[in-house]
Amino acid sequence: EPEVTQTPSHQVTQMGQEVILRCVPISNHLYFYWYRQILGQKVEFLVSFYNNEISEKSEIFDDQFSVERPDGSNFTLKIRSTKLEDSAMYFCASSYSGRRGVYNEQFFGPGTRLTVL
Amino acid sequence: SQQGEEDPQALSIQEGENATMNCSYKTSINNLQWYRQNSGRGLVHLILIRSNEREKHSGRLRVTLDTSKKSSSLLITASRAADTASYFCATDAGSWGSQGNLIFGKGTKLSVKP
Numbered sequence: 001e002p003e004v005t006q007t008p009s010h011q012v013t014q015m016g017q018e019v020i021l022r023c024v025p026i027s028n029h030l031y032f033y034w035y036r037q038i039l040g041q042k043v044e045f046l047v048s049f050y051n052n053e054i055s056e057k058s059e060i061f062d063d064q065f066s067v068e069r070p071d072g073s074n075f076t077l078k079i080r081s082t083k084l085e086d087s088a089m090y091f092c093a094s095s096y097s098g099r100r101g102v103y104n105e106q107f108f109g110p111g112t113r114l115t116v117l
Numbered sequence: 118s119q120q121g122e123e124d125p126q127a128l129s130i131q132e133g134e135n136a137t138m139n140c141s142y143k144t145s146i147n148n149l150q151w152y153r154q155n156s157g158r159g160l161v162h163l164i165l166i167r168s169n170e171r172e173k174h175s176g177r178l179r180v181t182l183d184t185s186k187k188s189s190s191l192l193i194t195a196s197r198a199a200d201t202a203s204y205f206c207a208t209d210a211g212s213w214g215s216q217g218n219l220i221f222g223k224g225t226k227l228s229v230k231p
Contacts, residue, residue, distance in 0.1 A: 043221040110159035
């Protein structure tokens with residue numbers, strides 16, 4: 001069964017460093033998302049991506065964040081200068097929607113645990 | 118309560134019993150999805166119910182949706198120790214044409230004792 005994959009599973013970085021989190025969505029999916037979950041808290045939406053551009057983004061997704069689909073399979077989240085409060089589990093998700101306004105299941109990857117020291 | 122708020126926060130039952138978790142939300146929705154998360158792991162999609170559906174089944178799972186009360190319930194029948202996990206409801210409340218961004222609740226932590 002197709003699944004969303006993410007690498008790395010765990011990333012440790014120093015404050016101020018840049019990190020890139022990678023995701024491979026399910027191959028025929030059209031919509032891509034990043035969410036994050038700070039330890040013990042809710043899963044929070046960061047950004048959605050469709051047709052090679054950002055569709056929506058939350059207040060969390062500030063200028064330090066960017067997303068890219070560099071080729072036909074990968075979807076990346078970059079944090080330019082990490083802060084301590086960026087430590088969280090980051091989830092990539094994808095969904096297929098064949099009809100505008102009708103959204104189907106979002107399938108999540110296993111997550112990347114980011115630790116900022 | 119906030120959009121996608123589950124109750125109870127924690128539920129402990131014996132193997133073989135049924136587990137019922139509830140979710141309430143505030144705004145109108147396109148669909149509601151239930152996910153399971155084992156401790157420190159990823160989110161596993163369980164079931165999606167659309168706003169025009171009232172009930173849906175998948176194996177031992179039964180989901181209901183009452184849009185007049187803005188609530189949903191997830192029933193797990195004949196629970197097993199392997200069902201121990203946190204369960205989240207997530208609402209897609211985007212306006213028509215939006216990208217279906219999900220709003221998650223805090224989850225119900227289910228513990229099934231063998």
